[in-house]
Amino acid sequence: MVAAENDALPGAKVGGVGDVIRDLPSALQSKGADVTVVLPSYGFLRRMEHIELIRQFNVQFAGESHMVELFRVHLDPKYGAQYILHHPKFSPEGETVYCNDPDGRPFATDATKFAFFSACVAQALVIGALPAPDVLHCHDWHTAFLVILLRFGFEFRSFKDLHIVFSIHNLALQGIRPFRGDISSFTSWYPDLHYSIDKIQDPRFLDCVNPMRAGILLSNRVHTVSPSYAREVVNPSQYNLGIYGGEGLENDLRERSNYGEVIGILNGCEYPKKMPAVLKKPKDIAQLMHDSVVKWAGASVVLASAHWLAEKRINHWLKTASTGFNVTFVGRLTEQKARLLQVVMPNGKTALQNILDVLGTNGTMLVLGSGDPKIEAYLVKVCADNENFVFLNGYSDQLARTLYSAGDLFFMPSSFEPCGISQLLAMRAGQPCLVNAVGGLRDTVDNLRTGFVFEGKDIHEQAYFMTTTFEEALYLYLNDGSHWQEICKAAGEARFTWDAAAQRYMDDLYSLHSHG
Template sequence: MHVLMVAAENDALPGAKVGGVADVVRDAPKALAEQGVTVDVVIPDYGFAFIERIYLGEVTVAFNAQPHVLTLFKVRQTQSNVSQIVISHPLFSESGTVYCNDAPGRPFATDATKFALFNAAVCEALLQGVLTRPNALHLHDWHSACVAVLIKFEPRYSALNNIHIAYTVHNIALQGIRPFKHDDSSLEAWFPSLSYNGQHLCDPRYPHCFNPMRSAINLCDKVHVVSPTYSQEVLKPSNYEHGFFGGEGLEQDLQNAAEQGKLVGILNGCEYPKLTNENADLNTLYKKIENTLFSWMSNHKQLQSGYYIAHQRLQQFKAAANNGPLVTSVGRLTEQKVLLLCQQVNGTLAIDNVCQLVNKYGGRFIVLGSGDKELESLFTKAMARNSNLLFLQGYGQGVGDLMYQLGDLFLMPSSFEPCGISQMLAMRAGQPCLVHSVGGLKDTVQHNENGFSFSGDTLAMQTSNLITCLDETLSIKKQEPQKWHKVKKGAEQARFSWTQIATAYITTLYR
């Protein structure tokens, strides 16, 4: 079997990772290759300066009513049965980043244009034989959805129509919605001669707009959601007042896919390499944090208050003896991840309640992450108020790895979580997790067995139950060491192996 994966991110290449999809696109092909599947992975070339390339060929596509020449390269590497391929064009590399931030009122405009051109190049390269025709085409998230649109509606690509297409929804909250026309970044601007069925492609809430994610859900042969529980949650409409995040407007299309037997819920996996920092201790972590903070500070002409407070707090942590629990959290700072920590509880924010509770047990709380500017500011201010909170505004791989390894309890109160990788990485390192029992978190963390979980029918209940569960959990650590050790062992022994997941891909997703 031969599979071609099309994605925006791929952590097998330097500088091509933003979120968890990059981990999947890095790891899934290796697991498939071990089962005899040949996998090609293609992403845009964001300006990769330090990779060895082998020229594959050029394609010319009509885009925005102009001919565009794009070049395909295979990345030189030793991995058997997996080929990493990049497509080069100035539009992909001019920003030097995977994603761009557009001005308010034009969401996704730059990226949608970039990925539409990339998708057209994938179709043309398949037609011309520059890319080998696969048995199955595996598209990831909205960034690759136009491949399905072009294959189904562009007569030029009708020869590709019988290729089996699987589509993975990694983040249903981001759908890449753009107008059908009257905009430089719109479906008819990109492909002016395309005859399409608007009923399949329009956004259910904004009928004058093209929704790439909905298009792929309707047009592909299989639709994959990245955990069994999440595949059920997305069949229901979201209810933000009650703190429920479901299909985000696409629930009807996903219900149709489920009725047709197209919808598949397969959990993402995790790799289990040998631990590299076996002798690491808190001093190792603190030294790594300090070096990382200095590195971040050096990137700015003026010292940011968040880095200054963090460095001062780090010195306090180093100076004071501490035998209490170390609570950790690693992840993007978005509403999805920290909405519950931003709720009001008796006149104060939940994040302050969490810090006070951790302090009650003589513990410390370290948060690593960046993202939404307002949330970064909120967490910086919370750090200033709470002497046991250290907020590290950024991402440092080495710091994150040590936090997984040395933390006592990993906090992941996501409002929704299609799969989640952070909880798997913490569990792999033997750190139990306290999670909101939704999506992939529900499928990986069992309460009082390999971790701890809470739920609730409203935002207020979820926040209250989070704080109650944290209190109970820290109490178990302090007063019931045998039970704690059993849960810790359960976390360490849990396995979400890519081998099993690759088998599920082959048997249910690619057939």
């Protein structure tokens, strides 16, 4: 299993991929699989405790030879055999998992880093430094260069026919780079590689390599992290309508899907017998919010208005928290997560403003997140205009866990959602969710049984039904307590286990005997 993230290692998680790589190996091993996980060091993982240098070897990359170190990480065996590869090239801009490049050179730094990582893994396989796999499972575009090398590289020909599974976690990010003419380009990295251009070329930018497309076309199985998302990606995206599909790769995905080779399996969630204790009393939750805001404010010399406003709104929330309807939102502030909130409705107000008007003095919406500066600015203005809206502009694990369990309704109106983990964590704590009927949200929330689901054929219809569905949820909470409690109970009892997912992986993704 090759990935860019792994939450089993400290600091090596950014998004949902990290959760999967932490939890999946344990479930697979309970089914009899022998799992090896490989990750770049990003510099900081080299300093972990319980690691052992087991091999140094040379890797040819970008016309030069590089000495790379392979470490074995001694973790709980349930996580599988964990390895990290170390070289300064894995931390080109400080010790971060991902780097931000200017708009004119998207993915430039990361693509070079992960192209090098792929060359290192391929070389480690060839020299036997890593155990030879029966199945190679690559996650997202970051690891697709490895698929290209194994399929086309002469020196890696002993792995040419290896059974490869390619997982799509975020189709919107494809890692596209030029074939040539840039230090971060395909022929700069692999000057001697002979390849079939039709398998790796971007369908829109013909002078560019598209690793996501290569992973889709060169693997034996393509995996999406929910069944509904597998059905969505074979159709084109229509951004103006707010419909997200194949992001330019729908023709390739449709062709593979027609052969039964695109398989949607929902990610699992952990259900510990004893859940960790979380704050329940409003005054304790308010204190945690205060402490978080002070910490974020301390990161800057000038006090951001977001934090000043949050303090005022937290104090107001504390007066009504125990009696009001608490709506929670936890997530990165991206177009995916927040586009619907900003849709202007026929009355001239945004969808979020209409929802807050419906909520009125009955409760408060608490939003935890950071991301796109434009979305942050919009939410700061909403916070200034509405006493019933608390915008916590940052991230804290403890605060996120608290909101998953302390709210009455978890709000997740994503425009697309390959799987989603937040709704699973909220439901696990018995908090129903209000979601858009897309991807993994459609597959996990059952309308009026475990939560509330809206859908629409375009962004305006979605915004309208999001608002009316919120009205229905609030009405139910205020007027039909027994039905509300039934929904909370059913949400808490819903199960999406890694055990069930792992069995599907074994049968439908890894089986060497299934078709194709």
